[in-house]
Amino acid sequence: xxxxxVMPHLDERWEPxxxxxxxxxxxxxxxxxxxxxxxQLDEAYRAVRNDRGFWEELHRMLTDYAGRPxxxxxxxxxxxxLGGARIYLKREDLNHTGAxxxxxxxxxxxxxxxxxxxxxxxxxxxxxxxxxxATACACCGLECVVYMGAEDVRRQALNVFRMExxxxxxxxxxxxxxxxxxxxxxAMRDWIGTSDHTHYCIGSVMGPHPYPQMVRDFQSIxxxxxxxxxxxxxxxxxxxxxxxxxxGSNAAGIFAPFLDDKDVTxxxxxxxxxxxxxxxxxxxxxxxxxxxxxxMETYVLQDEDGQTMPVHSVSAGLDYPGVGPEHAF
Amino acid sequence: MVHSKTNRVVARLAExxxxxxxxxxxxxxxGYPDNATAAEFIRRADALGAPVIEIGVPYSDSIAxxxxxxxxxxxxxxxxxxxxxxxxxxxxxxxxxxxxxxAMVSFSIVHRYGLDRFMRVACAAGxxxxxxxxxxxxxxxxTLHAATSANLCHIGLIAPTTCETRTKAIAxxxxxxxxxxxxxxxxxxxxxxxxxxxxxxxxxRRVSNLPVCVGFGVSRPEHVRSVCKVADGAIVxxxxxxxxxxxIEAGADHAQIADSVSxxxxxxxxxxxxxxx
Numbered sequence: 001x002x003x004x005x006v007m008p009h010l011d012e013r014w015e016p017x018x019x020x021x022x023x024x025x026x027x028x029x030x031x032x033x034x035x036x037x038x039x040q041l042d043e044a045y046r047a048v049r050n051d052r053g054f055w056e057e058l059h060r061m062l063t064d065y066a067g068r069p070x071x072x073x074x075x076x077x078x079x080x081x082l083g084g085a086r087i088y089l090k091r092e093d094l095n096h097t098g099a100x101x102x103x104x105x106x107x108x109x110x111x112x113x114x115x116x117x118x119x120x121x122x123x124x125x126x127x128x129x130x131x132x133x134a135t136a137c138a139c140c141g142l143e144c145v146v147y148m149g150a151e152d153v154r155r156q157a158l159n160v161f162r163m164e165x166x167x168x169x170x171x172x173x174x175x176x177x178x179x180x181x182x183x184x185x186x187a188m189r190d191w192i193g194t195s196d197h198t199h200y201c202i203g204s205v206m207g208p209h210p211y212p213q214m215v216r217d218f219q220s221i222x223x224x225x226x227x228x229x230x231x232x233x234x235x236x237x238x239x240x241x242x243x244x245x246x247x248g249s250n251a252a253g254i255f256a257p258f259l260d261d262k263d264v265t266x267x268x269x270x271x272x273x274x275x276x277x278x279x280x281x282x283x284x285x286x287x288x289x290x291x292x293x294x295x296m297e298t299y300v301l302q303d304e305d306g307q308t309m310p311v312h313s314v315s316a317g318l319d320y321p322g323v324g325p326e327h328a329f
Numbered sequence: 330m331v332h333s334k335t336n337r338v339v340a341r342l343a344e345x346x347x348x349x350x351x352x353x354x355x356x357x358x359x360g361y362p363d364n365a366t367a368a369e370f371i372r373r374a375d376a377l378g379a380p381v382i383e384i385g386v387p388y389s390d391s392i393a394x395x396x397x398x399x400x401x402x403x404x405x406x407x408x409x410x411x412x413x414x415x416x417x418x419x420x421x422x423x424x425x426x427x428x429x430x431x432a433m434v435s436f437s438i439v440h441r442y443g444l445d446r447f448m449r450v451a452c453a454a455g456x457x458x459x460x461x462x463x464x465x466x467x468x469x470x471x472t473l474h475a476a477t478s479a480n481l482c483h484i485g486l487i488a489p490t491t492c493e494t495r496t497k498a499i500a501x502x503x504x505x506x507x508x509x510x511x512x513x514x515x516x517x518x519x520x521x522x523x524x525x526x527x528x529x530x531x532x533x534r535r536v537s538n539l540p541v542c543v544g545f546g547v548s549r550p551e552h553v554r555s556v557c558k559v560a561d562g563a564i565v566x567x568x569x570x571x572x573x574x575x576x577i578e579a580g581a582d583h584a585q586i587a588d589s590v591s592x593x594x595x596x597x598x599x600x601x602x603x604x605x606x
Contacts, residue, residue, distance in 0.1 A: 295463075
């Protein structure tokens, strides 16, 4: 069985500045009312970052509760059919709740407990992060409220049912395009009034610092395992690591442990939707421009006045008009 | 901060302080329900003695705003309102009002337009200050510099959750006045103004000589009275914007809406005038 370190460790140059900057990107652009909570979280996360006890506790939960490590699978028939690279799949879908999202939610819920918070809120697009948050809250006995765009509530009804089954309250958000971006707005507005007892469990490598760094670290278990597994299976590092990018958490997680491997090309794939015309895609890095959204400076799909533009993807959850600041950098 | 000429925000608030009367600072969403009517609201509020008027620039993803302001933003943006239209509104009223005009605008919009360019155009249009609700003190050095260079006040916000160290930092990056947020939450009407307000304003006064105006949740004459007892001014947004929205919904013509909004601001102004500061 593959053995990986329970702690993320990255070369200094991949870390953001104390203000949360990855180059020009990141930072904190939130209302003053939230700054106390954001700074409290930053301080708490800096404290646990080097606390092996915290990571060992998280690793026990990832192993015993979430079913890690997830397998690295050699997709033999896909490899044959495509006739090029040998293709390995990192099977994050085989985790408890069916996605990589549980890696992050268990980490954040553990941290929230240390902060003495009794209530967890989250946004969700497809519902995977919502289900993973509801699951972590059920496991740790915390109240859970999930904000979800009304359009996503409709197209992902099964996940709404799962969240409710796990004891979470799902709030359908009826503003804007009624998808992920609007669910994030609603969750932030909740947090502004409740941050004294509520932790906002953001589901991707986005938002104000320390979220992009913290979520990447929690998700880096994907890459730590994958790197060890591919070495074990093939005796060498891969030529390429490919991941889809919505907000970018699974990409950040699998990329992080390969950042120092100069011969490994890291490829993020964005949703082209039904065309590259405005409103038809969610290709933020490909055609967006630097802007401010949801507390961070990053690539954003905006009109020339700075208003967020509509986005589209057949995949609920990839339809996000921003992207994590580390990807922008 | 040294201004090349006295900034209207500074001058008008100083006059209120000298006269020892409380002030009401009304907030209007730019372009709501249209520029001509918004201009009429501003002129009449100025005539009622508002020292400073806030003009909210519509933004698609305003996190700090509650449902009333958000609805007004959505209404305006759905009618293809542009940032240039908001500057036009300021140009339309500038010559006919004596109050300070301050834009409440998300940094998303300012950043996209270009920080220095935004401040220059804002000043040329006739604005006297900016409130950037999503720029915390840590990120405020650049915005303060750009605003000050364009002779605009840079009005910082302090929340009930703000600690003493941050209060000092925000005071250092503020000019014109300090915006004390009355409640932990988004903008919107509330039944009460928090009891803790008086000690929060006192904490600001310990570190700053700037006037302190209080907003978020301040929506009734009795709120204005309790705010003006401890602070220099009461900022009223959602209470006004909801009346505009109700008028639109009821199909009232715009002159009627302007009458009802002015009458409401009149009751707020009277409430403020009864307070000796």
